[in-house]
Amino acid sequence: MIKLVQLEWKKNNIRKYLLGALILAASLCLFLFALAFWGIALDADGTLDAAEGMDIISAPVEMFTNISFLIFTSVMLASFIVSAYKNKTMNLMFSYPIKRQKILASQMIAVWLFNLAALTLTKLLIYTCLSIGAQSMQPAFIIDFDMGDPAFYAQLLIKSAVTVSMGFIALFIGMAMKSSKATIIASFLLIFLTQANIGDISLAGNQIFPIILTVVSFVFAVMSVWNAETKDL
Numbered sequence: 191m192i193k194l195v196q197l198e199w200k201k202n203n204i205r206k207y208l209l210g211a212l213i214l215a216a217s218l219c220l221f222l223f224a225l226a227f228w229g230i231a232l233d234a235d236g237t238l239d240a241a242e243g244m245d246i247i248s249a250p251v252e253m254f255t256n257i258s259f260l261i262f263t264s265v266m267l268a269s270f271i272v273s274a275y276k277n278k279t280m281n282l283m284f285s286y287p288i289k290r291q292k293i294l295a296s297q298m299i300a301v302w303l304f305n306l307a308a309l310t311l312t313k314l315l316i317y318t319c320l321s322i323g324a325q326s327m328q329p330a331f332i333i334d335f336d337m338g339d340p341a342f343y344a345q346l347l348i349k350s351a352v353t354v355s356m357g358f359i360a361l362f363i364g365m366a367m368k369s370s371k372a373t374i375i376a377s378f379l380l381i382f383l384t385q386a387n388i389g390d391i392s393l394a395g396n397q398i399f400p401i402i403l404t405v406v407s408f409v410f411a412v413m414s415v416w417n418a419e420t421k422d423l
Contacts, residue, residue, distance in 0.1 A: 194288075194296035195303065202270055207304065214258055215312040222251055222316050227327045247331035251316055256353040257381050259309040263357035264377035266301045268370035271361060275368060294415040298361070302354055309350040317346075352400045356380050358411035365414055 224230050226247055271294065274280040317335060324333050336342055359380060364373025384403070 191292070191296055191299070194292065195300045198270065198297050198300040199304070202300075204304065207266060211262065211304075211308040211312075214262065215308070215315055218255055218258060218312060219316045219319055222254065223319055223323060225250060226320055226329045226331055227323050229330065245332055246334040247320060247329060248334050250331070251313065251320070252349065255309060255313055255316065256349070256384075259305055259312070259350075260353055260356055260360075260381060261374065261377050262308070263301060263305040263354050264360040264364075264374050266305065267298070267357050267361040268364055268373040270297045270301055272364045272368070272370045272373050275365070276370065291415045298358065298411060298414070301357070305354045305357070306350055309354060310347055313346055313350065349400070352404050352407075355404050355407035355411075356384070358407045358414065362410040362414045 271280075274297075317337060320329070320333070321335075321337055323329070357377065360373045360376035363376040364370060366372075384399075
């Protein structure tokens with residue numbers, strides 16, 4: 191499986207996605223640093239222009255990084271898998287003496303591992319920059335994280351895994367509709383579901399919802415490969 195994952199990275203030119211992830215990480219870091227220290231989140235009277243519960247710095251960090259990399263994950267899944275079906279290049283891959291399910295699983299794992307690492311490292315970069323900035327500048331938000339606490343890293347990794355796994359739901363929809371665009375549009379719908387709020391109701395801070403969402407995501411991942419052996423291309 192490791193060799194298949196490496197083959198998928200090589201076949202799909204992972205360097206271009208690495209460059210894209212680096213640009214995205216740098217852009218998010220600059221934007222969130224400006225949001226925290228350069229006053230762009232403040233009203234004219236100097237008060238923070240943020241909804242209730244969004245006055246802590248981790249809230250915009252988690253929101254913007256999760257949104258960005260959920261879309262990035264969906265784009266990669268669409269390119270690695272859905273486009274391969276549309277372009278009929280999957281025909282050649284399925285002619286190999288390897289189970290179709292294993293090929294599809296390796297593609298999904300390749301995307302999942304890449305984006306888990308990219309999202310985790312991006313968050314670490316942002317939190318590190320914010321931590322350094324807070325030592326000499328007054329932040330607009332409350333600094334609510336402690337990079338000296340091991341629980342911070344465990345929570346960061348878990349949240350990143352939940353976000354990246356949501357891409358499997360978008361993948362299933364894209365494969366069902368045989369459309370790369372549907373995969374990406376589905377990721378936007380997932381963003382609205384997980385990040386938006388109706389009045390005072392929001393799923394973003396719910397403690398149980400991420401667990402349910404992760405289970406659902408992996409159910410959709412299994413469903414995406416379940417009938418691969420008998421499904422017509």
